[in-house]
Amino acid sequence: MRIHPTAIIEAGAQLHDTVQVGAYSIIEAGAVIGAGCIIDSCARIYGNTRMGMNNRVCHGATLGVEPQDFTFTPDRAKPLTIGDRNHFKEGVNISCGIKSDDGTRIGSDNYWMAFSHAGHDCVIGDHNIFANTATLAGHVTIEDRVFLSGQVAVHQFCRIGAYAMVAGVTGVAQDVPPFVLADGHRARMIGLNMVGLRRNGFTQIQRSQIKAVYRLILRSGLRLAQALIRAEQDYPSPETAHIVQFIQSSQRGLISFAD
Template identity: 80%
Template sequence: MSIHPTAIVEDGAEIDPSVAIGPYSIIESGAVIGPGCRIESCVRIFANTRMGRDNRVCHGVTLGSEPQDLTFTPEKARPLTIGDRNHFKEGVNISCGVKSEEGTRIGSDNFWMAFSHAGHDCVVGDHNIFANTATLAGHVEVEDRTFISGQVAVHQFCRIGSLAMVAGVTGVAQDVPPYALVDGHRARMLGLNVVGLRRNGFTQEQRSRIKAVYRLLLRSGLKQAEALARAEQDYPGPETDHILNFIRSSRRGLVSFD
């Protein structure tokens, strides 16, 4: 284990012997840090944080900090659980949980650029990119392989579907469905995240199916229940199932479509 002499590691912190900890970082009692993690300078990892392997935590990051919730008291704190191979750039802040027993959950292989933030009780999947100052309010759910651009603000309880892209300086107040590209002061769906789909190996057939499903749902003039049933019948496939399940489980409704 490599621990800089200026770092503070409290008794009761569980640190794998392969972990490196840089100058002026603080690891609180109760924190768990897995193999191969690299904790750089001036990082603070709070007590309820559980981290997997091979994560990189850059200068000034705070993980598991108190949520920005006026009702919070220390006894309400719930875990922050982090998977493997995440990269947290300078100044990233992720809150611990407070409302749910599972707390805040971050998957694996996510890239958090400088000063991005996830509030309490967020659930984030795998292979997502959060650009500079992208902000998730409490209880936001992000699926897999999304791109959340700079200065995006996502309202609490919203969901971002897999392979969606949110353009910069966008306010997201409703759910963003899978594979979509959204933009606007209040996010509006502009079309499909075609570049992201191609980069992730979606075939022309798959992309055409997704496009056809959204055309039916958004432009056919059918009532939603009828359009969902038609899409399921006319365009069967895993992408269709994903879209329909996402819409049927939406609590806040979807972003509007131009």
């Protein structure tokens, strides 16, 4: 274990023998840091944080911090649980939970650029990218392989579907379905995230089928329930099933399609 002499490791913090801690960082009692993690200078890991293996926490990041919620009291704090191989760049801020027993949950292989933020009780999947100052309010759900561009702001309780991309300086006030590209002062679908789909190995046939499903849902003139049934009948695939399930389970409604 390599710990800088100026770092503060409180009694009761659990650090694997391979953990590195930089100058002036603070790791509170109760925190659990897994094998191979690197904590750079001036970071603070709060006591309700549980971190897996090979995570990188850069200068000034704060993980498990008190939520920005007027109802919060320390006795109500829920954990922040982090998987493996996440990279938290400078100034990243992630809140602990407050409302749900599982608290705030982050999967594996996510890349958080400088000053990005996730509020309390968010649920984050795997292989997502959060560009500089991307901001998630409380209770936001991000599926897998989502790209949020710089200064994106996501309203509380919204969901972002897998393989979606949201353009910079966009406010997201409703659910963003999987595979789409969203943009605008208030996010609207402007097409499919073709670049992301190609990069993640989706074939031309798969991409064309996803496009056909959305054309049916958004352009056919059918009622939504009828369109979803038709989509599953006409274009059966795992991608279609994902789109239909996402839409059917939406609580806030979906962002609109830009004509």
